[in-house]
Amino acid sequence: MPSRNSKSWEDVLSHYQIENQSSLALDFTQNSASTEPHKESEQPVSRWSTKLLLLLSCSTAPASITIQSYFPSSLASDSQNVTLIMENNSNEKLPKTLTSGSTNPTQTIYKLSLPNEALATYSGYGLINTESTWDTYKVERYDKLTDVFSQINFPEVLQNLQKIKPINDALGDIKPKTIVRVKSYKGNLERLVFTSDYEKSFEIKPTQTGSYEGAWRRNQFEVRQTRSTFFVKSGIFADAKKNGIPQDIMRQLMAVFDWEVDFSRDVKAGDHATVIFENIYHEGDLISSLDLLAAGFTNSGNMYRSIRHTTAQGLTDYFTPEGREMKRAFIRTPITQARVSSHFNPKRRHPILKKVRAHTGTDFAAPHGTPIIATGDGKVVHITRKGGYGKTIILKHREGYSTLYSHLSKYKKGLKKGHFVAQGDVIGYVGSTGLATGPNLHYEFRKNNVPTNPITAKLPNSMSLTKRELESFKNDSINMRLQLGVLHRLTMERLDSNSDIGG
Structure with missing residues (x-):
């Protein structure tokens, strides 16, 4: 096999892919004006200087410029002069020409057309200040x-x-x-x-x-789905931080599983968590975390999972993979840190009417204007005055439950009949409208329209989605359920599953 130095001139031309076309930048002209024959000793010099110039052009021209040539079989003829011409818009000749051992020039070199400005400016991109x-x-x-x-x-x-x-x-x-x-x-x-x-x-x-x-x-900010798992070793917040999980995401996780796990007492080494959440990026920088999309937590061998879902009514909450709410369906009191001024009593003597009249709810004494919250997710079916109840709101919940809130001073701005509210949403404010001795909230809890004591009633653990909502939930949550399953198996195998997904 011949070495690289033993290649012939034809091999070199083939290596540089120089094409045999006649209408290109190499112009071979017959010097008929000269009658003086070339000497044999001058011919090799002229041919090799031409080859040298051509190779120099090939090596220095930009890769995007195609250099083509045509070498006629009569190149060795004594009467042949070779002129190398490269196209230029200005058609301006360089002052210097190359000769081949004689006083007559054998090649004329033209300037190669190039952009008049630097590439960055020519392409339309300004310089970036990296110190900003x-x-x-x-x-x-x-x-x-x-x-x-x-x-x-x-x-x-x-x-x-x-x-x-x-x-x-x-x-x-x-x-x-x-x-x-x-x-x-x-x-x-x-x-x-x-x-x-x-x-x-x-x-x-x-x-x-x-x-x-x-x-x-x-689209200036990018939302990326992020996944992470970790085992509890020293402390749940410290271990979460080591695995890139923000504190607000951990607070969301604890709120979701708060009904199942007492995070102040029950968490121990060996418990493990799986989270899928959203991070916000801008200009490549991590700005903030957004929502917890799905989570799993294993406590003392008991595994709990939850998936975020928005219902057709626009209420967003967390559900088990089977479609039941993670939270309790109802909370006991619609006012935080309120004092019970009158209990549920079917035989109570009315303080204003001075006769026995069943007290079908519980009264909470609170300052005028104290916010009142919905004790469960529901639909507003009544929001107006109702006799001795004064300004009243009635919410209809699933599975036959309803709640009543009366003696309000005013309703939440914009709240109307037919609106859906979530557990914990403010719906009105404490007042003394109707038959009331002072500012208080009269609250009733009903099952199939029958009042029961809200303080002692056995509240349902959670509500299930309706048949139509359940079908929608299962379709929407397929991806999250699969991810939770895969992440759990990877965690058990002690494999790294932490990652970001853009989009």
Whole structure:
């Protein structure tokens, strides 16, 4: 097998893929004006200088430029001169020419056409300042706009932004839990972005005139599904943090399984958790965590699983893989830390009417305006005055249950008949409307419209979805159920299953 140095001239041409076409950049012309014959000693010099120039062109030309040539069989003829011509828009000749041992030039070199500007500018991409930094702030409940801009270290910019109507209108959308991000360099604002739902965000930039411009944009923030598992070794929060699980996700997990596990006493080494949740990214930075999508927790050998699901009524909650709610169907009291002023009593003497009248509910004494919450998920079927009850709300729940809330001072703004509410939602405020001796809430708990004592009644552990809702839940939760099963097996095998999934 011949060595690389033993290749013939034809092999070299073949290696560089030089094509045999006649209408290309190499122009071979007959020098008929010259009658002087070439000497034999000059012919090799001319041919090899041509070859050298051609190889030099092949090696220095950009890879995207095709160099083609045509070598006629009469190249060795004494009367043949070779001229190398490369196309150029300006058609400007270089001042220097290459000769082959004689005073007459045998080649003329033209400039190769190239962009007039640097590649980065020519392609439309500006340089990126790698020293710029992003800072993030999550708006707190009692923050004002001045507080927000002080937190991001640009308090002086706020007044200028409020003078620009489109930007000032957008600033009104900043509310608790809004994410505000600011990009700056050496104290100069380069970009300001804020979002409350991660789907739509408002972006503000300085202009060349010293003012600012802003516009709403979509898809600036990326939601990634994240999976993680861990065994409890030292402490549930510490072990979760080591595995990249944020504290707010762990708080959601504990709230989901709170009905099954006492996390203050029952958790022990060897218990393990599986979580699937959402993280929010912007410009490649992890900004915040969002919702717990599914979770599993094994406590003392007992395994519990839960999947997040939104019903057709728009209520979002956590359910077992079989479709039952994780939480108890009802909580005992519709007011937190309230005092019972009158118990359920079928033979109670009415304090105003002064005669025996069944007291079919429980009265909770509380200051005027105290928030009242729904004790279970339900539909508003009554929201108006009801005789001696005064301003009253009645909620209809599944499986024949209903609850009544009366003597209200006012209803929650916007709440109407036909609306669905979730357990824990504020529905009204304590008052003394109707037959009441003072501000209090009269609360009734009914099964098939029969009142029962809400303090002593045996409450159902959980509610099941309706047949139609259950079918929808099982279809929507297939992916999560499979992931929980796979993650559990990987955990048992002590295999790493922590990952992010973009999208």
